[in-house]
Amino acid sequence: MSVLPKMPASWRLETKPHKFCPGCGHGLILKALGEAIDELNIQDRVVFGCDIGCSLLSWDFFNVDTIQTHHGRTTPVVTGVKRARPDRICIAYMGDGGGYAIGSQHLVNAASRNEKITLILANNCNYGMTGGQMAPTTLPGMKTETTPYGRDVEETGYPAQGPEMVAAITRENAYVARGTVANVRQLKGYIKKALLNQMERKGFSFVEALSGCPTNWSTNAKETWEFIEKTMPKYFSIGEIKTPESKEAK
C-alpha cells in the first residue's frame, strides 16, 4: 500500500510528480509557496510568473494562472500584470541567474519603484538548466563548468548578496528575507509575510531561498544537504533582513 505525500491544495495533482531533478530544492520552495497560498486562501487571485532556467518547469505546477516568460523577464511581465490589475496577487519566481544577472536591472528597478509584487528567488549557486555554469551566487573556490578550477574572487568577485542589496535600495515598507529549503516551515513563514506585504499594498517583497542542485553539484544526498545547511549560510545569512514593522534588521 502506498501513501500519497501530503500536497498543498493549490498544487495541480495532474502534473505531479513534478519535473525537477531528484533532490532539487525547487520542489520544497514551491511546497512552501503552495502552503502559503492555501493558508492565505488566495488561489483564485494569484498570477504566478516563472522565468527561464529550471524555474520554468513550474509553468504547470499550480492550479493558479501562470505565465512562463523569458530569462530574467518575469519581473517586468509580472509588474505589467500588477500595474494593469492591482487586485491580483502577483508572484515572480526565478533563479539566481534570472534575478541577479540577466534580470538584475528589473529586480533593482522593481524594488526601487516599490512595485507591489512578490519576488521569490531560488539560490543554488549555479545555472542549473544550462548545465552548471557560474552564477552570481557561486561560492568562492566553487567549481562550475565555467570555473573548472574554482571561482577566483579576484577575477569574478564574491557571491551576490541579493536580499541585502534589495534591503539597501527599498524604503521602509519593503519586506526582504532569506530562507532555506533546510527549514521549510520558516521559509513558508517568510513567503506568507511577503505575500501579505503585497496584499496590504505596503510595498515590494522579496524572498531568497537557499536551494540545492545535486545534479550539477555532483553531490549525493548527504553532501547536498550539508552544502545547503552548513556551507551556504557561511556566505548567505538566513533570516528577515527587512520587515515593514522593524525597518532594516541587523
Added chain:
Amino acid sequence: MPDKPIEGLRRVFMTGNEVVAWAALAAEADIMYGYPITPQNEVMHYWTRLAPKYGRSFLQTEDEISAGFTTCGGVLAGKRAFTATAGPGNTLMQESITMAEMMRIPIVQVVQQRGGPSTATVIYSQQEVTMTCYGGNGEGLRIVYSTSSHQELFDYTIKAFNVAWQHRFPTCVLGDGYQAKMRESLFIYDPAEKDIEMIKTYPFVGAEGKPGIEREPSHLRNTYNTEEELNDVVNDLIKAYDAVASQVVESQSFSTDDADIVIIAHGVVTRAAQAAVQILREKNIRAGHFRPVTLRPFPAGELKKIARTAKCFVVAESAQGQLRKLVTDAIYGEKVPILDYYKPGKGITAEELVDYISKI
C-alpha cells in the same frame, strides 16, 4: 472625469508623437509602458499629461526590454496596452515582441525610426524595417503598418489596437523621426464618429473563479520539449498568420497601370514618390508608384501584377536595401529589372527622384 477624449471630429495642427498619444487615448488604450528614447519621447510626454484625465495609466520602465515585457503583462491582464520606441530601443524590444508573437499576445508597438546602425542619429531613417518585420529569433509573425503622414499615424494607431486584438498578433505602427517631430494638420476623431468599434479586450490570466476547481487554470508557456511538439506549434502559428495576412495586407498604387517605371517606396518616402510621378507624367515619362502600407505581411500579390507590366522598378528608401529585400522576395521569378535609390538615414525628395528617373 470627461467621458471621451475627443468629441466628434476636430481639425488640429500637431507633431506626430502628440498624434499617437491622442490616437491611443481615442482608441481606449488603458495603459502605456515606455522608456525614453528620441525621437519617440513626446508620445510619453503627451500620454502622461492626458492619460490621468481619462483614468488611464502609465509606467516608465527601466529599459525597453522591460517596456516590452510589461506591455505583454498588461495585455495578458486584459488591458489595451501599448509602448513606443525607436532605434536601439527597438532592438531591445525585439525579445518581448518574439514572446508576443509566439504566445499570441496582442501588444501594440509604435516605432519612430531614427538613424542607425546603433545610436547614430536621433533624426530620421527607414533602417528599422528588417528588425521591425523580422527581428528576434522566430518567424516574424507580426503586423507592421508603415505610415506616411500624421493623419495616417492617427488612423493606423487606432487600427493597430483593433487588428492586434482581433487577430492576436503583435502589431506595429512604423513611423519615423520626421513624422514624430514635425507638425502637420490632420483630423483627430472619436472612432465611433467613423463607425469604428473598439474590440473588447479580455484577460488571459486573472479571470474570476478558483482555478482547478471552478475553471481550468490558464497556463501560458513558451517552452517545449521536443522538435515535433514545437514544429506543430509553429506550423499552427504560421497557418493562423497566413489566414490573417490576406485580411490585413494593404497597399496603394499610383498610375501603375500604364507605367514603364514604377517607384517602390514606403513610409514618408511615398510622398516624394507620389509627387515625383506627377512631375514625371507632366514630362511625358510614364512613371508610377507602388506603396506597401503593410510591410509585414507584404503585399506580394499586388506587386507581382505590376511587375508583369512595368519595364523597370526603382526601389527608393532611406536605408540600404531593407525594402528592396522584401520586394525581391515578393516578386521572385518576375523578370522586371530593379534599380536602387538608397539613402540610408537621409530623407528623399521628389526632385531628386525626378532627376534620377529622368536619366534612366
